[in-house]
Amino acid sequence: MPLPLAGGAPPCCDGMMHLDYLFFGFMALVGAATGAIIVAVPKAQSFAIAPYFWVLIAMALFDGAVLLLRQSRPELPMLGTPARLLGLVIGVGLMLGIAAMGGAPMKFL
Numbered sequence: 001m002p003l004p005l006a007g008g009a010p011p012c013c014d015g016m017m018h019l020d021y022l023f024f025g026f027m028a029l030v031g032a033a034t035g036a037i038i039v040a041v042p043k044a045q046s047f048a049i050a051p052y053f054w055v056l057i058a059m060a061l062f063d064g065a066v067l068l069l070r071q072s073r074p075e076l077p078m079l080g081t082p083a084r085l086l087g088l089v090i091g092v093g094l095m096l097g098i099a100a101m102g103g104a105p106m107k108f109l
Helices: 013-040 040-046 051-071 081-101
Strands: none
Touching: 013 040, 013 051, 013 081, 051 081
8 A cells, every 4th residue: 555645646647747747658659659550641731731730639639538538537637737838849840850860851830
C-alpha cells in the first residue's frame, strides 16, 4: 500500500498529475504516428487536412473523452492550459522530428 502524502492522498491517486501524464503519452503516440505516416506516405501532406491539424484533432478527441468521463465521474479534473500547450509541443515536435529524420520533404501548411 502506498504511503499517503502530506495532503492525505496516496501518490498514485493524484488525478490531475495522472491525467496530465496520460495526455502527454497520448500526444507522444499521436506525434510519432503522424511522423511515421508522413515518412511512409509523403503525399499525406497534400491531404485536405494538414498533418498539424491531425494533432489538434487528436487533442480535441482526448478532451471530448475526458468531458464524457466527467459526466459519470465529476471528480475527474480537466486538463489545464499549460498541459495542453506542452502536449501540442510534444505532438508537433515529434511529428516534425520523425519526418525530418526520415527524410520526408516537409511542407508547412
